[in-house]
Amino acid sequence: MNIAVLNGSPKGPHSVTMQYVYFIQKKFPHHEFKVFNIGAQINQIEKEEKVFREITEEVRASDGVLWAFPLYYLLVPSQYKRFIELIWERNVKDVFKNKYTVVLSTSIHFFDHTAHNYMHAICDDLDMKYLGSFSAEMYDLLSRKGREKWTLFASDFFDGIQQGVPTAKTFPPILHQALDYRPVSSGSKVGNPEKKVLILTDLKESHTNLDRMIERFQESFSDEVKVINLHQVEIKGGCLGCIQCGYHYQCAYGDQDGFVQFYNDHVKTADILMFAGTIQDRYLSSRWKMFFDRSFFNTHTPSLAGKQVGWILSGPLRQIPNLRQILEAYTEWQQANLVDIVTDEVEDSRALDGQLQYLAERAIRFAGMNYVKPKTFLSVAGMKIFRDDIWGRLRFPFQADHQFYKKHRLYDFPHRKYKSRIINSVLILLTKIPSMRKEIYGKRMKEEMIKPLQKILEKHE
Ligand SMILES: Cc1cc2nc3c(=O)[nH]c(=O)nc-3n(C[C@H](O)[C@H](O)[C@H](O)COP(=O)(O)O)c2cc1C
Numbered sequence: 001m002n003i004a005v006l007n008g009s010p011k012g013p014h015s016v017t018m019q020y021v022y023f024i025q026k027k028f029p030h031h032e033f034k035v036f037n038i039g040a041q042i043n044q045i046e047k048e049e050k051v052f053r054e055i056t057e058e059v060r061a062s063d064g065v066l067w068a069f070p071l072y073y074l075l076v077p078s079q080y081k082r083f084i085e086l087i088w089e090r091n092v093k094d095v096f097k098n099k100y101t102v103v104l105s106t107s108i109h110f111f112d113h114t115a116h117n118y119m120h121a122i123c124d125d126l127d128m129k130y131l132g133s134f135s136a137e138m139y140d141l142l143s144r145k146g147r148e149k150w151t152l153f154a155s156d157f158f159d160g161i162q163q164g165v166p167t168a169k170t171f172p173p174i175l176h177q178a179l180d181y182r183p184v185s186s187g188s189k190v191g192n193p194e195k196k197v198l199i200l201t202d203l204k205e206s207h208t209n210l211d212r213m214i215e216r217f218q219e220s221f222s223d224e225v226k227v228i229n230l231h232q233v234e235i236k237g238g239c240l241g242c243i244q245c246g247y248h249y250q251c252a253y254g255d256q257d258g259f260v261q262f263y264n265d266h267v268k269t270a271d272i273l274m275f276a277g278t279i280q281d282r283y284l285s286s287r288w289k290m291f292f293d294r295s296f297f298n299t300h301t302p303s304l305a306g307k308q309v310g311w312i313l314s315g316p317l318r319q320i321p322n323l324r325q326i327l328e329a330y331t332e333w334q335q336a337n338l339v340d341i342v343t344d345e346v347e348d349s350r351a352l353d354g355q356l357q358y359l360a361e362r363a364i365r366f367a368g369m370n371y372v373k374p375k376t377f378l379s380v381a382g383m384k385i386f387r388d389d390i391w392g393r394l395r396f397p398f399q400a401d402h403q404f405y406k407k408h409r410l411y412d413f414p415h416r417k418y419k420s421r422i423i424n425s426v427l428i429l430l431t432k433i434p435s436m437r438k439e440i441y442g443k444r445m446k447e448e449m450i451k452p453l454q455k456i457l458e459k460h461e
Contacts, residue, residue, distance in 0.1 A: 001161060004062035005035040006055075008069025008080035010241045012040035016138050017068050017106045023141060024154045031158065034058050039069070042079035043237065045086070052086060060095040064102075064161045065128070067119055070241065071107030073296070074114045074326045078238040078289035084122055085286055096126040100161045102153070103133035108394075110385050111329060117322040121171040121282050129167040131160045139393075174282070176316040181209040182349050187357040189222035195367045197225040198270035199312075202277050202287040204231065209344045210314040214276050216353060217312060220360035228266060230287050234258035239293035246398040251297035259294050263303075267295075272308045272363045273336070279315025283323055292330070300386045300394075300401045305335035306372060308363045312356070313343045325378070332379035337372040339363045387411060 009015030018035070025033050036055045038045065045052050059065055069076045076084075087093060103119045105112055112135040123130045134153045140146030159165075199218065203210055218225045236257035244252040251260050267273065277284040295303065309331045317324055324341065331338040342359050346352045387410055390401045405411055415421075431437045 001031045001063040001158060002061060003031055003033050003064050003066055004055075004059045005033050005066045005068055006059075006080075006083070007035055007037050008039040008067070008076050008083075009037075010039040010077060010079055010238060012037040015070065015241070017070050017104065020104060020106065020136060020141060020150060021066070021068055023147065023150065027151050028154065028158065033066075034062070038083045039077050039079040039238075042082055045083065049090070052090065056087075056092045056095045059099065062099065064100040064157065065096065066102055066104060066157075067123075068104040069115075069119075071105050071110070071112055071115050072239065072241075073289070073292040074111035074329060075118055075283060075289065076115055077241070078286050078293045081283065081289045082286040084281060087126070088281065093126055096123075096128050099128050100131055100157070100167075101128040102131050102157045104136065105133070106136045106138050108385060108389050109135065109137055110382055111326070114322055114326050114329070117171075118282055121320075121322070124169045124171045125173065125281070130170075131157050131165075131167060172319075174316050174319050176319070178209060178314070179344050179346060179349070179352075181212050181344050181352055183212055183216040183219075183353050184349050185353045185357075187220060187353065190220055190360050190364050192221050192223045192225070192272075192364055195271040195364060196269060197221060197223075197272040197274070197363070198266060199225060199227045199274040199276055200230060200267070200291070201227065201275075202230045202285050202291075208278070208314065210276060210278050210312070213312050213314065213342070213344065213352070213356060217274065217276075217356045217360060220357050221364075226266070226270075228262070230291055233262045235290055235294060238290050239296050243299075243397050245297040245299055245400075247400060249297055249299065249301075249400050251294070253294075260297055263295055263297075268303060270307065271367050272310075272339075273304065274310045274312055274359075274363075276312040277314075279313060279317060279320070279323070282320050283326070284313075299398050300390060301404045302333065302335040304331075306370060307334075307336045308339050308367045309334070309336040310339040310359050310363055311341040312359070313341065315343065316345065317341065317343045318345050328376075329378040329382065332375055333382050335372065335379075337366055339366060383410070387413070 005021055007015070007018055007021070009017045021033065021035065036058070041051070045055065069080050072078070075081070087096070101123050103116060103123070105115055116133045116135060120130060120133060132153065134150065136146070136150065141150065199214055201210070201214060203214065205211070214227060218227065234257045236253060240252055242252050244250060253259065277288050283289065311327055327341060328338060339362050340359050342355045344352060346355070387405065390398055390405050391411055395402045427440070431440055
């Protein structure tokens with residue numbers, strides 16, 4: 001069988017992801033694998049239509065497609081995202097139609113599920129026959145079990161193609177009728193003399209909903225609100241995945257472009273950050289993705305802590321809960337406060353005016369109070385993955401993170417809480433006595449659980 005492998009790693013053949021592909025190649029030598037280094041060659045693919053066509057023609061001729069990529073910022077790398085956009089822009093959806101397909105990613109399992117949801121939905125949008133996804137931890141291949149699982153998954157893929165098995169779609173198509181937004185009310189101006197407000201956008205065309213939303217939001221303030229268009233920031237390319245930044249937050253691009261300076265001078269110094277964009281396929285644009293990927297020079301260290309963050313989006317966010325989760329997780333992991341996400345999915349322009357006005361008022365109010373809402377599973381769990389990995393295998397490549405995690409007491413394990421350790425030991429011992437166990441579990445548990453909270457209530461009477 002002919003399998004087209006679309007490799008999303010900017011590191012091309014020398015990537016972790018490709019080692020998984022090579023392994024399968026060795027295990028199934030009777031199949032032919034045509035590998036395309038999408039991530040590494042995206043500039044050429046975009047510039048030279050012929051190169052793009054060669055890839056899509058191979059996809060057309062293939063029996064199955066393997067989407068293989070590293071996780072970058074809760075999704076696929078920006079280079080891969082761009083390739084996906086080109087499929088629609090160049091109208092070649094039909095070559096993917098009815099092709100059997102599977103997805104492989106390598107990662108440290110930080111929001112691998114959101115990347116997989118995204119790719120699965122893209123495959124459904126392309127009318128492909130989706131046979132599943134495989135989320136490998138970077139070094140799963142080192143264990144026998146890891147190799148067995150991967151081999152089994154691949155053989156299931158090949159068998160599926162051979163037998164022409166039935167598949168079902170998971171994600172419904174997006175049906176979106178955009179409102180033609182025309183601001184009607186101007187509301188009272190919010191003062192922001194001490195707070196730096198920055199709107200970042202990837203706006204391409206004026207006189208669009210996004211353009212008007214940005215303008216309306218800007219007009220809610222009486223003082224300066226800066227708008228920076230990502231298309232005007234000098235960004236030479238996507239993240240290369242080289243992790244040179246791991247030692248001391250120095251990006252390999254150095255001063256070859258203006259990204260790091262822009263991020264340090266403008267993004268890091270803002271008090272209120274508004275990310276404004278238009279939904280493109282099932283995410284934002286690949287330009288936005290490039291922004292997030294390139295901000296990886298901060299590695300696993302939050303760089304927006306304490307800021308107020310909002311999202312002003314044009315497009316069908318309500319139909320893409322996966323994207324909402326990505327936005328929430330990103331903001332929360334950054335230790336920033338998510339003020340709100342405002343979209344143009346409203347009944348009329350007046351309603352959107354009101355939401356944008358309130359977004360401005362709330363951002364200023366929260367900024368004045370330094371409010372950051374409590375964390376949820378998204379960042380509590382995410383941070384534990386980083387903590388464990390930076391403490392362990394990733395400490396050497398990411399030495400800057402290690403210093404930061406040490407300094408900010410992010411290594412909150414093993415628990416040294418001696419008091420609770422002693423109490424636990426005593427209570428565990430007591431529950432070995434049947435009568436005590438009955439007393440504790442049957443009567444005292446509820447009461448004892450709220451005792452410390454009641455003490456606080458008493459203090460605040
Ligand atoms: C810019 C960047 C962003 C990353 N983002 C994530 C992420 O969101 N989740 C995750 O689990 N791993 C993330 N990783 C780790 C890579 O997915 C992982 O190292 C992968 O195996 C690299 O594969 P490759 O060598 O094929 O490029 C990121 C790495 C880089 C360089």
